[in-house]
Amino acid sequence: MDAMTSLRRCAPYLRPHPWLMAGACEAAFGSMLAGLAMPLVLQRLVDGPVEEGDFAALPWFIGGFALLGVFEAVLLGARRLLVVRPATRLETAMRADVSAHIQRLPLSFHARWQSGQLLSRTVSDVTEIGRFVAFSAIYLIVNVAVMAVGLIVLAWLAPVLALIVFVAYVPMVVATTVFEQRFRVVARSAQEVSGDLSTMVEESVLGVRVLKVFGRGPQTVRRFTEQAHRLRGLELRKLSYTAGLWWIITALPDLAIVAMIGYGGHSVATGTLTLGTLMAAVTVATYLRWPADTLGWLTADASTAAAAADRYWQVRDEPVTVTDPEHPRLLPSPLRGEVRLEDVHYAHPGGRAAALRGVDLTIRAGTTVAVVGATGSGKSTLLSLLSRLDDPRSGRITLDGVDLRELALADLRSVVCSAFDDPVLFSGTVRDNVTLGVRGVDSGSSLGTGRDKAGEGTDGDAAVWEALRTVRADGFVRALPERLSTVIGEGGLGLSGGQRQRLALARAILPRPSVLVLDDALSALDVRTEREVEAALRGGLSRVTTVVAAHRPGTLRLADQVVFLSGGRVAAMGKHDELMTREPEYRLLVQPSLPAPARARGADHAAGSAGEIVGKVETR
């Protein structure tokens, strides 16, 4: 799409305040007209009282000048005031919309997009658009209008002098058009590189531990510096384009004024032009220099804003594939929590092969099902579909017989809660993080709350402590300086891996889900704590359907049913002990120390993965 079209698409964001924007334009135009009127008063003064030596009228002229000056200043101030509300509203609303859109986009989108790019599109690109709307857009319109009015005034004063100015303007317009096209390409590249830089900063901060232990800090700095130099190069190119245009748009009006003085001086000498008219014409031409000079950077601003709008809409136009149904069905009541997968196929966009290939599975209400498989066999993919992080490409998943796609997403996610092996914690308090999934509680300081100031001891806190107790996290939270109100660093870096996992687990069980999805969510716990947590979960959540991706035989033994995935298909199902005796591939996977199986199904998967998972497997 044309970048200017992208910029025009932002116009509806100004709609709530059309009068303010129109008023700002009028104020800017009015102030310019006041400035333009001064040369006309000057003409009257020179050709009247000055020529005739009648100084009685002088105070009136001085008063007139002062009035026009005050008028110009007041209108300039009014423009600023009028534009503030619509421009800031546009920025706020555009940011809110893109951030809501990003939240609605499926996981496959997030796998494709770098977070730094999303950051720069949400923050700096929107700032560029807001800045353009607040200033440059108005002056781009007003300056062109003032130049047109100025030319008309000049034509009225002295047509030949107007022609000289007009002839100077033509190459300026051509140069500005060429400049705009070139500048926009470089502006776009600079914004992309700036987004990459944001990604690099984010990754180098989040991955600081890995970079340190592998001694990659210097290389990271080098890569960052290279990118920073690339950005500098692009900024310099932008500046060289702007400088070239400046040269043209400052030189041509100057040449026009020289020509006007030459021709006009001769006309005054021969008596075909009054001195007052020449002075007025030169003053008008000088006054028009500002709108002409600013055309360069206003156009540059327009190009930058257009490129920013293009990048903004690129994200906004990403289709939201996981949506609420038009007429959502109510959750079955009472909800039992039976989950069925019927011939479920799924392929990650850009993935080399399908991740799930015709999975049929019934998970009875209140049972615990362990999903096992070699790395890459599709466990996480399967689990992610249960809370509709994406939808199957074909087939369907039901909850108590209702297709998940027929339920409102908020309803579904209030009864299907998940915890992952990578426990994401947000910068905020322990309470913020644990209550993240509770409806009606605005939790998480990264989501902008102040709830934590309420302190401890509320009814809500009792539930939070209960959840923490269930996952054996109450002990270490009690030992934190401010217990539930302790602020944990971004990503929970102040906590151990096992502590973070337990907080994430408490977050998943706090809303009292009907279906609990645990994707390797206990992997960082020591064996004893894991057993305690599992026992507590079985006791406290005995009626909750639990789907867990696990590797440890201890966990598998406790499951009512083990589903063995291989290459995106259900290769076998049953109790752990049964599978150990009848499925050699399964045995190889979970207990590689036992004798090798006679025949391995999907050998490439299992053989390749057995070594990889050694670190994860616990032999008990």
Ligand SMILES: Nc1ncnc2c1ncn2[C@@H]1O[C@H](COP(=O)(O)OP(=O)(O)OP(=O)(O)O)[C@@H](O)[C@H]1O
């Ligand atoms: N975002 C993605 N884009 C493309 N392919 C993906 C993506 N995520 C996963 N895959 C592929 O889909 C397949 C299943 O991945 P999945 O993460 O579900 O496996 P898994 O069994 O959970 O593995 P692990 O035990 O290592 O976590 C793998 O082949 C993987 O490479």
